[in-house]
Amino acid sequence: MTPVKTPSANPLAMKERMKVPRQHMPEQLAQIRATNFTEVNLGYPAELARQEALRCLECAKPACTDRCPVGVKVKEFVQLIVAGDFLGAAAKIREDNVLPAITGRVCPQEDHCEGGCLMGKKVQSLGIGYLERFVADYEQQHLDIKNIKRAAATRKKVAIVGSGPSGLTAAGDLVQKGHQVHVFEALHEIGGVLVYGIPEFRLPKQIIREQVDYMRAMGVEFETDVVVGRTVTIDELLDEEGYDAVFIGTGAGLPQFMGIAGEHLNGVYSANEFLTRINLMHAYEFPRYDEPMVELAGKNVAVIGGGNTALDAIRSALRLGAGKAYVLYRRSEAEMPARAEEVKHAKQEGIDFQVLTAPVEFLSNGQGWLKAARCVRMELGEPDASGRRRPLPIAGSEFELPLSVAIMAIGTSANPIVQSTTPGLETSKRGYINANPETQRTSRKGVFAGGDIVTGSATVILAMGAGRRAAKSIHDYLSTGAW
Amino acid sequence: MFKIVHAAFIAPGIKRFVVEAPRVARKQKPGQFVILRLYEQGERIPLTIERSDPERGTINIVVQSAGKTTHLLNSFETGDRILDVVGPLGKPSEIQNFGTVVVMGGGVGTAMAYPTAAALKKAGNRVIAIVGARNKELVILEREMGEVSDTLMITTDDGSYAEKGFVTDKLRQLIQNGTRIDLVLAVGPIPMMKAVADVTRKEHIHTVVSLNPIMIDGTGMCGGCRVLIDSKSEFACVDGPEFDAHRVNFEVLVQRNAMYREAERRSMAEFQQEIEAKRQTVRQELEQLCGMNGSRRDAGATVEGRRDAGAAVECRPDVDATVGGLR
Numbered sequence: 001m002t003p004v005k006t007p008s009a010n011p012l013a014m015k016e017r018m019k020v021p022r023q024h025m026p027e028q029l030a031q032i033r034a035t036n037f038t039e040v041n042l043g044y045p046a047e048l049a050r051q052e053a054l055r056c057l058e059c060a061k062p063a064c065t066d067r068c069p070v071g072v073k074v075k076e077f078v079q080l081i082v083a084g085d086f087l088g089a090a091a092k093i094r095e096d097n098v099l100p101a102i103t104g105r106v107c108p109q110e111d112h113c114e115g116g117c118l119m120g121k122k123v124q125s126l127g128i129g130y131l132e133r134f135v136a137d138y139e140q141q142h143l144d145i146k147n148i149k150r151a152a153a154t155r156k157k158v159a160i161v162g163s164g165p166s167g168l169t170a171a172g173d174l175v176q177k178g179h180q181v182h183v184f185e186a187l188h189e190i191g192g193v194l195v196y197g198i199p200e201f202r203l204p205k206q207i208i209r210e211q212v213d214y215m216r217a218m219g220v221e222f223e224t225d226v227v228v229g230r231t232v233t234i235d236e237l238l239d240e241e242g243y244d245a246v247f248i249g250t251g252a253g254l255p256q257f258m259g260i261a262g263e264h265l266n267g268v269y270s271a272n273e274f275l276t277r278i279n280l281m282h283a284y285e286f287p288r289y290d291e292p293m294v295e296l297a298g299k300n301v302a303v304i305g306g307g308n309t310a311l312d313a314i315r316s317a318l319r320l321g322a323g324k325a326y327v328l329y330r331r332s333e334a335e336m337p338a339r340a341e342e343v344k345h346a347k348q349e350g351i352d353f354q355v356l357t358a359p360v361e362f363l364s365n366g367q368g369w370l371k372a373a374r375c376v377r378m379e380l381g382e383p384d385a386s387g388r389r390r391p392l393p394i395a396g397s398e399f400e401l402p403l404s405v406a407i408m409a410i411g412t413s414a415n416p417i418v419q420s421t422t423p424g425l426e427t428s429k430r431g432y433i434n435a436n437p438e439t440q441r442t443s444r445k446g447v448f449a450g451g452d453i454v455t456g457s458a459t460v461i462l463a464m465g466a467g468r469r470a471a472k473s474i475h476d477y478l479s480t481g482a483w
Numbered sequence: 484m485f486k487i488v489h490a491a492f493i494a495p496g497i498k499r500f501v502v503e504a505p506r507v508a509r510k511q512k513p514g515q516f517v518i519l520r521l522y523e524q525g526e527r528i529p530l531t532i533e534r535s536d537p538e539r540g541t542i543n544i545v546v547q548s549a550g551k552t553t554h555l556l557n558s559f560e561t562g563d564r565i566l567d568v569v570g571p572l573g574k575p576s577e578i579q580n581f582g583t584v585v586v587m588g589g590g591v592g593t594a595m596a597y598p599t600a601a602a603l604k605k606a607g608n609r610v611i612a613i614v615g616a617r618n619k620e621l622v623i624l625e626r627e628m629g630e631v632s633d634t635l636m637i638t639t640d641d642g643s644y645a646e647k648g649f650v651t652d653k654l655r656q657l658i659q660n661g662t663r664i665d666l667v668l669a670v671g672p673i674p675m676m677k678a679v680a681d682v683t684r685k686e687h688i689h690t691v692v693s694l695n696p697i698m699i700d701g702t703g704m705c706g707g708c709r710v711l712i713d714s715k716s717e718f719a720c721v722d723g724p725e726f727d728a729h730r731v732n733f734e735v736l737v738q739r740n741a742m743y744r745e746a747e748r749r750s751m752a753e754f755q756q757e758i759e760a761k762r763q764t765v766r767q768e769l770e771q772l773c774g775m776n777g778s779r780r781d782a783g784a785t786v787e788g789r790r791d792a793g794a795a796v797e798c799r800p801d802v803d804a805t806v807g808g809l810r
């Protein structure tokens with residue numbers, strides 16, 4: 001396929017483009033946002049977006065696209081922004097990415113598109129995520145979903161299990177091919193981690209609702225309150241309910257604990273529970289919503305871990321009034337897997353990062369509630385299996401940190417419900433579903449899988465990439481019948 | 484949405500609901516539960532399924548008014564709707580011919596013990612049922628338990644009906660009389676289950692209890708329902724709800740269940756002040772939601788109408804379906 005050459009509307013010479021500074025993302029002031037759940041980033045106004053778009057060097061071989069798991073045509077959509085065609089830019093992104101308002105906000109751009117940006121090597125990379133977010137939001141405000149056209153029906157039925165980014169992407173792609181797509185979700189809301197995990201201040205739920213409405217308008221059907229494996233099995237979907245193919249995108253939902261003493265104390269949470277209470281169940285709006293949360297006002301709270309989940313949890317705790325909010329991370333800041341922007345924002349908000357530190361025991365106040373964590377300082381040794389330097393405890397460095405609440409964000413594992421109720425579905429030793437990395441096919445005919453349930457917990461964009469590959473492969477299977 | 488096709492109090496503060504939930508009804512096995520959320524601002528609470536009718540596509544749940552959600556639910560009437568019902572969740576009870584089993588139900592726990600008792604009876608066991616309640620009025624499912632057991636014993640704390648005492652008194656008697664017991668299943672308040680475990684531990688009688696920790700999603704995702712089993716954390720929603728009573732740390736269960744007591748009290752107090760207003764708004768909201776095409780359908784429409792999610796909304800105002808109650 002020869003790339004379509006779009007004539008550049010960029011009036012600036014290359015040298016001048018390098019002189020334009022990266023446009024700052026307007027955001028709520030740190031002191032103010034630390035007390036509310038409203039989105040931190042406010043979004044570019046059109047002028048800033050155009051200004052930022054002018055910085056694109058329009059590389060002949062854009063590394064940004066190569067490094068994007070779904071291959072968004074960055075150069076082309078940025079050129080459309082320069083030309084002032086924002087809806088055109090949105091449509092260009094949608095060719096490869098059905099959830100741009102979401103990835104524009106939560107993708108670790110520094111690891112993908114922006115990490116590949118030539119500008120980044122010289123000055124500062126192009127704000128690709130910010131631009132993506134801008135056009136997606138613009139489209140949302142200006143698009144009438146009533147005008148969305150539905151594809152001609154193929155009479156093939158596909159069941160999607162799980163409504164996280166992998167499932168939503170697969171659903172969106174398949175419905176555009178004219179297949180009848182039905183999404184089954186265990187929870188009462190659609191969106192997976194996007195609704196139960198990532199907080200409002202980073203990804204407003206309204207955005208997910210809008211994306212879901214968009215997909216509904218395209219013809220996708222959603223059914224909540226169905227735990228596949230319990231409420232209905234994969235075999236029943238295929239044999240009794242007439243589905244021609246099934247995609248499993250059930251995520252890596254099972255929280256892990258450290259197995260140290262005192263983890264059962266009141267006040268010790270998994271990050272999943274802490275965030276689910278706050279996001280899915282709106283505990284931050286108690287008592288308007290019924291779901292309660294322990295009182296955090298003025299209390300010492302710590303999260304254990306250094307990923308996005310950890311930062312989301314502790315920043316939520318801060319917003320619920322925590323007096324002192326710590327991140328306890330056993331490696332150094334350089335190894336932290338969280339998005340760079342989140343670390344920056346968390347620091348601005350006053351989160352206390354205690355790196356190279358890990359709890360070894362949780363202590364009780366004598367009445368079953370957490371009182372303190374006994375912690376140990378760490379140093380980094382030789383690289384481990386992950387390639388990162390292994391943290392080793394420093395002898396004699398133990399200390400007590402007074403805490404009322406501790407949140408475990410040390411990772412998740414595979415939810416076994418689907419695997420254990422689907423005969424012949426092969427899994428890895430750790431319980432993840434084995435799927436071909438290109439076709440996302442599993443060991444069962446007509447059954448495909450992708451996202452965190454295959455890879456272990458990863459990122460939104462990687463899950464979307466898997467959903468996209470699965471959709472293509474499901475379409476091939478439905479068209480040819482060949483397995 | 485899930486329609487209540489029948490609702491009636493079976494004892495003071497204890498109400499039985501027959502709810503249209505065809506997918507759940509088809510799959511339910513004894514010992515399993517559902518999680519429900521009454522309305523948009525509601526919390527998710529687990530409730531054991533008393534029985535189901537796969538043909539009619541209904542499940543029965545028995546609810547005792549305790550906190551805000553159960554109080555609100557118990558004000559719902561025939562014809563009302565529940566926003567979310569998901570299940571069946573949890574591992575089913577282990578059913579086989581053990582020999583002689585003693586099934587013990589304490590209070591509303593009797594409704595949860597009932598389906599397992601029935602299945603154990605069907606599997607060829609000799610079933611001795613012991614049902615306990617605070618007083619005569621609170622004895623539930625007496626007839627049903629009688630039907631599925633070889634012997635039925637009843638105790639009331641105050642002696643207002645049958646024998647005065649606790650279910651454990653009866654259990655001890657059985658043991659003293661030399662009755663060979665192969666399995667004990669106890670479902671009820673935590674102190675009762677703990678007391679049963681203490682009695683049978685000494686006798687080395689295999690004992691199973693059904694635990695009721697705080698839950699949110701019910702699929703293993705949040706870990707809120709973790710219980711200490713032999714000092715190891717397990718999730719009641721996916722590893723349970725039934726566990727070997729002699730390995731359960733009841734103290735931690737009590738402690739964790741008390742985690743939100745303050746908040747629950749506050750919720751309940753505010754709810755009591757505006758109980759009527761609250762009922763009205765919730766009813767109206769659910770009615771409105773039901774009228775909205777697409778996003779939420781009746782569960783009844785799900786099975787036949789799955790092909791056309793948006794159009795299959797089966798919502799009638801049911802104006803004359805209830806007498807009194809909320810309307």
Ligand SMILES: Cc1cc2nc3c(=O)[nH]c(=O)nc-3n(C[C@H](O)[C@H](O)[C@H](O)COP(=O)(O)OP(=O)(O)OC[C@H]3O[C@@H](n4cnc5c(N)ncnc54)[C@H](O)[C@@H]3O)c2cc1C
Nearest residue numbers: 162164165166186192193228251308451452458459460463
């Ligand atoms: C708090 C948090 C913050 C994160 N932040 C970021 C970030 O900033 N950037 C980023 O790129 N990534 C982030 N991630 C990771 C990212 O969210 C995940 O990698 C991604 O959501 C995985 O998508 P998925 O489609 O595989 O599954 P999920 O999003 O996990 O969705 C799975 C869905 O399947 C449902 N399900 C499970 N079992 C069943 C069943 N048996 N039947 C029916 N439905 C079922 C679940 O309820 C869920 O809705 C974060 C993760 C967390 C937890």
